[in-house]
Amino acid sequence: MHRVTATSSRFVQLVLLAALTAGGCAYQSRTEPVPPELLMRTYNVRRDQSDAAVTALTAALQGAPKGSRVEQLSDGRVLLVAPAEVHAGVDALVRGLDANKPIRAAELDYWVVLGEPAAAPAGLGNLQEIAAALQGIVASQGPMKFTLLETSRLSSMLDQAASAQGNLVQVRQVVSVVAGVPIADVALEQRLDLGGQVYHRNLESRVNLKPGELQLVGQSGYARDTRIAEQGPHSTVFYILRGAVTRGD
Numbered sequence: 001m002h003r004v005t006a007t008s009s010r011f012v013q014l015v016l017l018a019a020l021t022a023g024g025c026a027y028q029s030r031t032e033p034v035p036p037e038l039l040m041r042t043y044n045v046r047r048d049q050s051d052a053a054v055t056a057l058t059a060a061l062q063g064a065p066k067g068s069r070v071e072q073l074s075d076g077r078v079l080l081v082a083p084a085e086v087h088a089g090v091d092a093l094v095r096g097l098d099a100n101k102p103i104r105a106a107e108l109d110y111w112v113v114l115g116e117p118a119a120a121p122a123g124l125g126n127l128q129e130i131a132a133a134l135q136g137i138v139a140s141q142g143p144m145k146f147t148l149l150e151t152s153r154l155s156s157m158l159d160q161a162a163s164a165q166g167n168l169v170q171v172r173q174v175v176s177v178v179a180g181v182p183i184a185d186v187a188l189e190q191r192l193d194l195g196g197q198v199y200h201r202n203l204e205s206r207v208n209l210k211p212g213e214l215q216l217v218g219q220s221g222y223a224r225d226t227r228i229a230e231q232g233p234h235s236t237v238f239y240i241l242r243g244a245v246t247r248g249d
């Protein structure tokens with residue numbers, strides 16, 4: 001029995017990485033029947049890469065079942081008749097094409113959370129969205145009672161500054177790309193009015209963004225009144241963010 005090896009499937013993915021530009025679609029052959037164990041689909045390929053794509057797919061089909069073939073169509077598409085596992089590799093590549101497009105914009109969610117020393121962790125149930133980050137804080141700094149002070153969402157184009165002013169915190173951000181990695185320069189200013197005395201807490205940080213992941217970017221002391229503020233903070237404010245990037249041509 002003939003089969004297409006995993007090595008051949010991987011070879012197809014590597015060579016087509018720079019070639020495929022859109023998903024496949026069904027194609028009905030008018031001349032050659034397709035054996036039941038094979039699938040026929042077409043894929044859009046950049047014209048300057050179509051020859052290389054056909055060559056790579058032809059090499060990958062060596063040893064494949066009889067009837068497997070690849071053709072370059074007159075409209076630039078590539079027709080592939082092959083076992084399902086070959087198509088699966090190509091489909092995965094197509095779905096992942098956006099990940100190779102340049103970053104154009106970013107959206108960051110911010111949470112400003114108060115942590116007060118406690119006998120046991122508390123408040124996590126009200127902050128399920130960031131519970132994982134809070135549990136990490138408890139593991140490293142001990143049990144606390146958590147209270148959400150403010151949350152903010154801020155979008156910006158690449159290399160463009162953006163800011164948002166909330167009730168307690170002002171957020172500023174600039175997202176850039178360094179060596180292909182998204183980097184966020186963030187600045188948060190917390191304003192506290194304690195008995196008529198205004199206190200400011202400032203945080204500036206450069207963060208290697210990990211899209212979709214919660215990241216603790218800093219912390220600062222917190223006091224509820226001037227007496228405690230003068231003695232030193234007994235509680236802590238934590239600054240947590242989660243980023244997402246938008247890619248495109």
